Amino acid sequence: MRKSSAFWLILPALLGVLLFVFYPLFQIALPTFHSGSANIFSLYEKFLSENYNLQVIGRTILIAIITTIITLVLSFPAALWIARQKKFLKSLLSLLILFPMLTNAVVRNFAWIIILGKDGVINEILLSLHIISSPLNILYTNTSIIIGSIYLFLPIMIMSLIGSVSELNLEVEEAAAVLGARPLVSLIKIIIPQLTTGILTGCILVFAGTMTAYTTPQILGGNRHLVMSTLIYQQAMTLGNWTNASVIAIILIIISALTMLLMGRVMKKIDRRAINA
């Protein structure tokens, strides 16, 4: 086959992505670099000098970090257990995890309104047990966004960990046991190092996903707890301030790209160490 035909096969996809992903990005990025003044970053400086905006950025990153850590901790035992079940049970459990993953995010967040709301399940239970005397405000706080995000990304973390646990060599673990390693030592020294790639992949997916999620902070955070993505929508569609929306969009892209780059570096370093060891 001639190589020139490859060009025509690739062209439609290339044009599609160029025209509708990169050109639009370029178009929103351009006006944010203020050309009138000597300092082209003046719009960014102005944006970042406002306390409120810094608060939103800080909240976004904090929520993403906490979500990632808790998701990892919760997923780990489940993934270890599921990955080692017999084939039938394993696929049944995977189906169970996939189901929420494929269910609409509105539905999944709505479920947490029912649970966390003023007359939600948690408040009803606590009130009837006389642990509290008036309903707690859990909904529309950073906490509710974190809970919703954990719920949203738990299946993704579990699935990505199951993948790497399945590749684990059981014999290494047995060898460690034969040589007298206690289970906890074996977990920390033998198993976790082998899972680093899976763990980091899962963490990148959850961190970037939480950073950029729109639906969860919109439904569970309300108008007072904005994160970067809900701020973009508010600036663009409610206030009509497109330049500001673009500035946030670019900052959001930069932060998530930097995180991925950093995690990728770490992953490569660990891989190389594993090969050299």
Added chain:
Amino acid sequence: MLDSQNKTLRVISILILFLIMLPLVLVIVTSFGNQASISLPIHGFTFEWYKNVFAQPDFIAGFKMSLLVALIASLAALVVGIPAVYALTRFKLRHSSWLQSFFLSPALIPEIVIGFSLYQTAVITMKLPLLLSLIIGHFLLCVPYVIRLITASMLLLDPHIEEAAWICGSSPKKTFFVIVLPNIKTSIIAAFMMCFINSFNNIPISLFLNGPELNMLPTAILNYLQNNYDPTVSAISVMLMIFTALIMFVVEKVLGINELTR
């Protein structure tokens, strides 16, 4: 310690699986309650809220529109994506790994940013019709799935089979349709399903590209939820869960669910 029989591990895992299912179960329960606002435990039992779902024109129109957009966007992504994957995996191109990342890049850009920038470019600058822009947005959502899933199975397919077909006198075009396509059939179905589900469920892109005549189901539910708090939302949620379960059932029957998570 980490063998399948470990008791602590089993208890924790079952607890976590239980926590994953519980919120959805609560939604199902509330959809049958006969009070005007959502409450648990429910008092009495009614199908009224399911009837009310069909009384919401936004939900009906939204469902049809979401279905239409998801179908067109997924098919378009396949039609554009498969040839690109074929070229990237079969021709020894100089920048093929670079191009591969290029095609996966829409997945790395926040959906809310894709929606926002596409709104400015396609709707405002290019003056494309809203529906077309919406389909383009969903198409971009689908492209990375097509590229990733189909590249994986193209790499598994032995190129010698195609060469054998050429030697036997089959044209490259005919070889593609008779030999290659049937062999990567399952990953095409898997890619289509992932595209369809993700497009159908998408909110951030649809939010920017909607209009009075163009409401998608998830955004219609979001709107409803902002103004009302009654079990109608539970009822439509249950219907969406059944819809998801049906799709999963079909996928499981056709190719085994593991295909989707590769």
